[in-house]
Amino acid sequence: MLARVLSAAGYRCGMYTSPHLVTLRERVRVDGRPIPERSVTAFVNRHRSEMARRKLSFFEVMTAMAFEHFSRRQVDIAVIEVGLGGRLDATNVLTPELTMTTDISYDHVEILGPTLKHIAREKAGIIKPGVPHLMAPLPSEAASVVRDTVRQRKASLVAVTPKQLSVDLVANRVGWSPNGVRPQTYRSSLLGKHQLRNAGLAIAALETLRSRGWKIPMASIREGLASIDWPGRFQIIDRPEGPIVLDVGHNPGGSAAFAETWRRRFGLTPTGLLILGLVKRKDHQRIITSLAPCFREVILAPAATRRSLSPEELQGYGEWEETPVSTAGSLRTAWRRASRRRISGEPIAVVGSHYLVGEWLSHHRRW
Numbered sequence: 001m002l003a004r005v006l007s008a009a010g011y012r013c014g015m016y017t018s019p020h021l022v023t024l025r026e027r028v029r030v031d032g033r034p035i036p037e038r039s040v041t042a043f044v045n046r047h048r049s050e051m052a053r054r055k056l057s058f059f060e061v062m063t064a065m066a067f068e069h070f071s072r073r074q075v076d077i078a079v080i081e082v083g084l085g086g087r088l089d090a091t092n093v094l095t096p097e098l099t100m101t102t103d104i105s106y107d108h109v110e111i112l113g114p115t116l117k118h119i120a121r122e123k124a125g126i127i128k129p130g131v132p133h134l135m136a137p138l139p140s141e142a143a144s145v146v147r148d149t150v151r152q153r154k155a156s157l158v159a160v161t162p163k164q165l166s167v168d169l170v171a172n173r174v175g176w177s178p179n180g181v182r183p184q185t186y187r188s189s190l191l192g193k194h195q196l197r198n199a200g201l202a203i204a205a206l207e208t209l210r211s212r213g214w215k216i217p218m219a220s221i222r223e224g225l226a227s228i229d230w231p232g233r234f235q236i237i238d239r240p241e242g243p244i245v246l247d248v249g250h251n252p253g254g255s256a257a258f259a260e261t262w263r264r265r266f267g268l269t270p271t272g273l274l275i276l277g278l279v280k281r282k283d284h285q286r287i288i289t290s291l292a293p294c295f296r297e298v299i300l301a302p303a304a305t306r307r308s309l310s311p312e313e314l315q316g317y318g319e320w321e322e323t324p325v326s327t328a329g330s331l332r333t334a335w336r337r338a339s340r341r342r343i344s345g346e347p348i349a350v351v352g353s354h355y356l357v358g359e360w361l362s363h364h365r366r367w
Helices: 002-008 037-054 058-072 116-126 140-153 193-211 218-225 252-266 284-294 311-317 331-341 354-366
Strands: 013-016 028-030 077-080 099-101 132-135 156-159 165-168 173-176 184-187 235-237 244-247 273-277 297-300 325-327 348-352
Touching: 002 013, 002 077, 002 193, 002 218, 013 058, 028 058, 037 058, 099 116, 116 140, 132 140, 132 193, 140 156, 165 193, 173 193, 184 218, 193 218, 193 252, 244 252, 244 354, 252 284, 252 348, 273 284, 273 331, 273 354, 284 311, 297 311, 297 331, 311 325, 331 348, 331 354, 348 354
Parallel strands: 013 077, 099 132, 132 156, 244 348, 273 297, 273 348, 297 325
Antiparallel strands: 013 028, 165 173, 173 184, 235 244
């Protein structure tokens, strides 16, 4: 959202995100355009020996590639998504204009720590002296850690409160009222209450950048938020036989947001078929608890990675209540089974790992 608005405002804007869906080139963009393949191969060829000598990780290499690409393209500003954690993340070498904490929930606990306080301490590692830090509404134990870190680092805190944000789910609009006055409303092209909340956070961040001298017209904010294309985020593909919904909700927070949006779109009665694939080391039961009641039937498929949890393991992990569950040896098999079993007009959802959704986007036309 930030990158789209900044480009609409006339800035050459870089964006670095992870993971990708189909090609790693998606991770590094300038004004929405992925890094060219020739730039990727040239970077690797130039630095291959150094990469091997230092035993750099894939993420470290991608981060260095992104920063070099942004430098070569002379971007005016870049939006950098932290990888895992923050404190020890490869992206944390920057001295930014603004840092943000958008959400803190249980994920990657084997690395970041078992409690929200542990996780928040790692996330707060991106806070820099003298740099504004925007904090979304967080669980109290996480918010206290962020506030303490802001004080210790002598940064400035921009705390967004629920009262400043209002959402209209029917019109898919968000209202932003920083001072309690009549809110300015903006339409988002992304579906879901969580995405409207994200849009509000983006607006708050843009207001902070404006206070630091960046010229970002209101018209650019409206244009940017209304024209975002972000595959795999409750992405609806309309087909004559019924809609397809793709979503990378692969942790408890993401799956809960998906379930809320699904029910608002398709009703409270279980309907449609879910193809679900997850990787190991997730809170599988909480994901299952959110998703299973939304669907008439669930088909479990492996994600295209060595970290994938097998469908049989996933089936045995949790309570599925009364939802029928079956396993498939591949996403292709799961897709064909779901296509046969759907009632005409019924939706099919492909949800879970980025690997799963990326595989569907890569191959579905041949299935």
